[in-house]
Amino acid sequence: MSKKEISLEDIASLCKRRGFIFQGSEIYGGLAGTWDYGPLGVQLKRNITDLWWKTFVENRADMYGIDAAILMNQKVWQASGHVGGFHDPLVEDLKTKKRYRADHLLEDAGIEGVTAMSLEQMDAVIKEKNIKSPDGNALGDVRQFNMMFKTQIGATDDATSVSYLRPETAQGMFVNFKNVIDSFYPDIPFGMGQIGKAFRNEISPRDFIFRVREFEQMEIEYFVHPDSWKEHFDYWLDQQKQFLLALGLPPEKIHPVDVPKEDRAHYSKWSVDTEFDFPFGQKELLGCAYRTDHDLNAHQKDSGKSMEYRPKDGSAPFVPHVIEPTFGLDRVLLAVLSSAYTEDELNGEKRTYLKLAKHLAPVKAAVSPLLKNKPELVAKAQEVYQMLQANLGAVTWDDNSNVGKRYRRSDEIGVPAHITIDFQTLEDGTVTVRDRDTAQQTRVKIEDLTQQLR
RNA sequence: GCGGGUGUCGUAUAGUGGCUAAUAUGCCAGCCUUCCAAGCUGGAGACGCGAGUUCGAUUCUCGCUACCCGCACCA
Numbered sequence: 001m002s003k004k005e006i007s008l009e010d011i012a013s014l015c016k017r018r019g020f021i022f023q024g025s026e027i028y029g030g031l032a033g034t035w036d037y038g039p040l041g042v043q044l045k046r047n048i049t050d051l052w053w054k055t056f057v058e059n060r061a062d063m064y065g066i067d068a069a070i071l072m073n074q075k076v077w078q079a080s081g082h083v084g085g086f087h088d089p090l091v092e093d094l095k096t097k098k099r100y101r102a103d104h105l106l107e108d109a110g111i112e113g114v115t116a117m118s119l120e121q122m123d124a125v126i127k128e129k130n131i132k133s134p135d136g137n138a139l140g141d142v143r144q145f146n147m148m149f150k151t152q153i154g155a156t157d158d159a160t161s162v163s164y165l166r167p168e169t170a171q172g173m174f175v176n177f178k179n180v181i182d183s184f185y186p187d188i189p190f191g192m193g194q195i196g197k198a199f200r201n202e203i204s205p206r207d208f209i210f211r212v213r214e215f216e217q218m219e220i221e222y223f224v225h226p227d228s229w230k231e232h233f234d235y236w237l238d239q240q241k242q243f244l245l246a247l248g249l250p251p252e253k254i255h256p257v258d259v260p261k262e263d264r265a266h267y268s269k270w271s272v273d274t275e276f277d278f279p280f281g282q283k284e285l286l287g288c289a290y291r292t293d294h295d296l297n298a299h300q301k302d303s304g305k306s307m308e309y310r311p312k313d314g315s316a317p318f319v320p321h322v323i324e325p326t327f328g329l330d331r332v333l334l335a336v337l338s339s340a341y342t343e344d345e346l347n348g349e350k351r352t353y354l355k356l357a358k359h360l361a362p363v364k365a366a367v368s369p370l371l372k373n374k375p376e377l378v379a380k381a382q383e384v385y386q387m388l389q390a391n392l393g394a395v396t397w398d399d400n401s402n403v404g405k406r407y408r409r410s411d412e413i414g415v416p417a418h419i420t421i422d423f424q425t426l427e428d429g430t431v432t433v434r435d436r437d438t439a440q441q442t443r444v445k446i447e448d449l450t451q452q453l454r
Numbered sequence: 455g456c457g458g459g460u461g462u463c464g465u466a467u468a469g470u471g472g473c474u475a476a477u478a479u480g481c482c483a484g485c486c487u488u489c490c491a492a493g494c495u496g497g498a499g500a501c502g503c504g505a506g507u508u509c510g511a512u513u514c515u516c517g518c519u520a521c522c523c524g525c526a527c528c529a
Contacts, residue, residue: 009522017465017480023520029502030520082529092455092526099455099527143455147529167529203455203527211528265529284528349491370488377488400481404490409480423488432489439490 008279033205033213043362052218057193064180064192068172079302092140093133102142149199165199173221174295191222209330216329223320236325237288248357253277267294276335291322354414364394366410370422372399381421391450
C-alpha cells in the first residue's frame with residue numbers, strides 16, 4: 001500500500017467535486033475568506049454539531065443552551081473590551097514585518113497632539129519626519145487595524161446606530177447570564193452553551209476553511225467559584241479532548257499547548273490551545289480559556305445590573321469566574337476531513353476514500369441493484385432502498401454503470417456500507433453489504449439491515 | 455498586509471496571437487454487464503473579471519479578483 005502526503009488542495013478538490021464545500025460567491029470570482037457548505041458538507045457539519053449539543057448540553061443537567069442574536073448593542077463590545085482592542089492604527093516595519101501602534105511611535109518621537117490626529121495625518125507625519133521603527137527600519141503606511149465587521153442599525157448613520165457582527169459568540173452568553181439565573185436558578189457550577197456564527201475581518205484568510213472571515217463556533221461558558229477554577233479548567237480541557245476522540249480523530253495528532261502570557265487574549269488569565277496536525281502543520285483547533293470574572297464584571301459595571309450569584313446555602317454572593325472551552329466548528333470539520341481523507345490502492349487501482357466514523361458520515365448507506373437491466377433486481381433494490389430511507393434517512397440510490405464504479409463513488413464521500421441486491425436476494429432475501437474500509441462483503445438478511453447499519 | 459506562484463469543461467492536465475480550444479476521468483441518455491473505476495453509441499460541459507496593445511487576445515501588457523506557498527498577523 002503506497003501512501004502519499006495529503007495536501008490541502010487534494011482535500012479541497014474532493015470537497016468541490018463531490019459537493020462538500022464550495023468557494024463563497026464562486027460565480028462572481030469568489031469572496032476571500034468565505035466558503036459555502038454543499039449538501040454533503042452541511043450534513044457532515046450537522047452531524048458534528050448534533051454530537052456536540054447532545055454531549056455538552058442535552059445530556060447534562062448543569063448546562064443551559066441558548067442561541068443569541070448576532071447583532072448586539074454596541075455597549076456590549078465596549079464593555080467586553082473588543083472595541084478598545086480592535087481599533088488600532090497600526091504601521092508595519094517593512095523589514096521585520098512587525099507591527100506597531102502608529103500613535104505610540106509618534107508620541108515616543110515627541111510629536112504633539114497625536115490623539116487628535118486622523119489616520120492620514122499620522123501617516124503624513126511619519127513620512128515627513130521620517131520616523132523609523134524601534135529596530136531602526138523604514139515604516140509602511142498607517143492602516144486601521146479593525147478585526148470587527150462594523151455595521152449600521154437602522155437607516156440613520158450616526159454614532160448610536162453603530163454595531164458589529166460579533167467576533168465571538170461568548171458575549172451572547174454573558175449578557176444572558178442574568179436571564180438564566182432568573183429563570184432557572186441553577187446550582188453553581190453550571191454552564192451555558194451555544195453554537196453560532198462569528199465574524200472576524202482577518203487580514204489574510206488562509207488554508208481553505210481554516211482561517212476564514214465568517215465561521216461557526218461551539219462555545220461553553222462555565223461559571224464557577226473562583227477558588228475552584230483550576231479543577232474545572234482541567235476537567236474541560238479533558239472534555240475537549242474526549243470530544244475530538246469521539247469524532248474519531250487520532251489521539252497522536254492532538255496536542256494541548258499552554259498559551260504564553262503575551263499571546264493570550266485580553267480577557268484571559270490562563271489558556272490552553274488544543275492543536276492538531278493538519279496537512280499544513282500543527283495548528284490551533286480548540287481553545288480553553290480562564291476568563292476570570294472579566295466579562296461579568298465589565299457588564300455589571302457598564303449595564304448597572306448585578307451579575308452576582310447568590311449561593312443557596314446563604315453564603316456570600318459573588319460574581320462567578322468563567323472557564324471557556326471553545327470549539328471552532330469549521331476547523332473541527334477540517335480536522336475530521338483531513339484525517340479521514342485516504343488514498344491507497346485496491347486491486348492495483350488508486351482509491352480515494354473518506355474514512356469517516358459511521359455517526360459522522362453524511363450518507364449512511366448506498367443501495368444498488370447488481371444489474372440495471374434486470375427489472376426484478378431493480379424492483380427489489382428499490383424496495384430495500386425505500387425501507388432503509390424510511391428507517392435511517394441519508395441513504396442514496398445508485399444504479400449507474402457497474403458495481404465497481406459505484407463502490408468507488410460511495411468510498412469517495414465516505415459511505416460506510418454499500419448494499420447490493422443480486423439474484424440470490426430474490427431467492428433467500430439476503431443482500432451483500434460491502435464495507436468501505438476493507439472492501440469485504442457479507443450477506444445480511446434484509447430484515448436485519450436497519451439494525452446492522454444503524 | 456508584503457513577497458513568490460497559479461487561474462483553460464465538475465476534476466486533473468494539454469495547447470495556441472488566427473480554422474470547430476485537445477486529452478483523461480467524471481457527468482447525462484441508451485445498450486451491454488452475475489460484485490470492485492470493463493466495453494460500445496450518442497450528448498452536455500471551459501480559457502477568473504476588466505481594460506490596453508493588435509486587423510484579430512484564452513495566449514502579450516496593466517489593473518482587479520480568487521486560490522496555493524513563504525513571512526507577518528491571528529485578542
